[in-house]
Amino acid sequence: MTIKLYELTGKDEDIMFGPFCWRSRMSVLHKGLDFELVPWYFTDKSGTEDAGFTTVPTINDNGVWKSDSLEIAQYLDEAYPDKPALINGEAELAQFQLVNAVINSNVFAAAVPAAVMQVYNLLREECQTYFRQTREEALGKTLEEIHGEPEEAKANLAQSLSIFDATFENTPYLGGNKPNYSDYTLFGVLKWIDIVSTYDPISHDTPTGQWFDRISNLYDGYAAKVKTVRS
Numbered sequence: 001m002t003i004k005l006y007e008l009t010g011k012d013e014d015i016m017f018g019p020f021c022w023r024s025r026m027s028v029l030h031k032g033l034d035f036e037l038v039p040w041y042f043t044d045k046s047g048t049e050d051a052g053f054t055t056v057p058t059i060n061d062n063g064v065w066k067s068d069s070l071e072i073a074q075y076l077d078e079a080y081p082d083k084p085a086l087i088n089g090e091a092e093l094a095q096f097q098l099v100n101a102v103i104n105s106n107v108f109a110a111a112v113p114a115a116v117m118q119v120y121n122l123l124r125e126e127c128q129t130y131f132r133q134t135r136e137e138a139l140g141k142t143l144e145e146i147h148g149e150p151e152e153a154k155a156n157l158a159q160s161l162s163i164f165d166a167t168f169e170n171t172p173y174l175g176g177n178k179p180n181y182s183d184y185t186l187f188g189v190l191k192w193i194d195i196v197s198t199y200d201p202i203s204h205d206t207p208t209g210q211w212f213d214r215i216s217n218l219y220d221g222y223a224a225k226v227k228t229v230r231s
């Protein structure tokens with residue numbers, strides 16, 4: 001009864017780092033369900049493509065296939081209603097939409113310069129070619145032009161999180177006293193950069209940095225224990 005979770009990886013299969021995949025990984029942990037990570041590559045999507053899916057996260061829950069991180073969270077809530085809810089009702093879904101919009105407009109914009117070359121360096125050669133071509137086409141710049149130097153990239157990332165700093169001064173989690181899907185949505189982006197960075201990109205002395213550490217230590221410290229390029 002193990003859920004298969006397809007996860008983006010590179011040359012080292014122990015380093016799995018998709019920002020959206022982390023949303024789903026934390027979702028499955030939140031639900032307390034057994035899962036197995038299946039390595040997935042930009043240029044070898046055979047594991048999911050046969051089921052009609054070309055992006056990750058994708059899950060196979062004993063024959064039920066779901067793709068897209070939000071759809072996966074909603075499926076898990078529907079399929080496992082006796083386990084803790086990820087998105088508890090319409091108000092939490094609306095809250096998620098706001099958090100996701102802030103992340104898309106602020107945090108990703110700051111995270112991409114920090115992560116782009118680091119992700120590229122982790123990928124297998126054929127995936128590097130694909131990644132360069134698709135990302136340069138999408139962003140209209142070369143990877144080298146997008147790349148931000150560590151000190152500046154870290155400061156910009158911290159700056160992009162100021163709205164969350166103000167929030168975490170008043171609440172331990174976006175879900176209140178316990179995390180919900182909005183927490184995992186933000187966490188996914190930050191864990192992605194944390195895994196791929198040759199330097200520690202998180203400012204741990206800020207309220208958001210402290211929240212990051214709180215989430216990392218949940219579920220027996222699952223996220224804190226995974227392999228990063230620095231470990």
Ligand SMILES: N[C@@H](CCC(=O)N[C@@H](CS)C(=O)NCC(=O)O)C(=O)O
Pocket residue numbers: 008018019020021042054055056057067068069070134
């Ligand atoms: N909206 C999707 C986005 C998923 C997504 O873009 N995943 C990336 C990896 S982080 C992907 O699979 N890209 C495939 C490609 O670029 O070919 C979600 O939330 O799951």
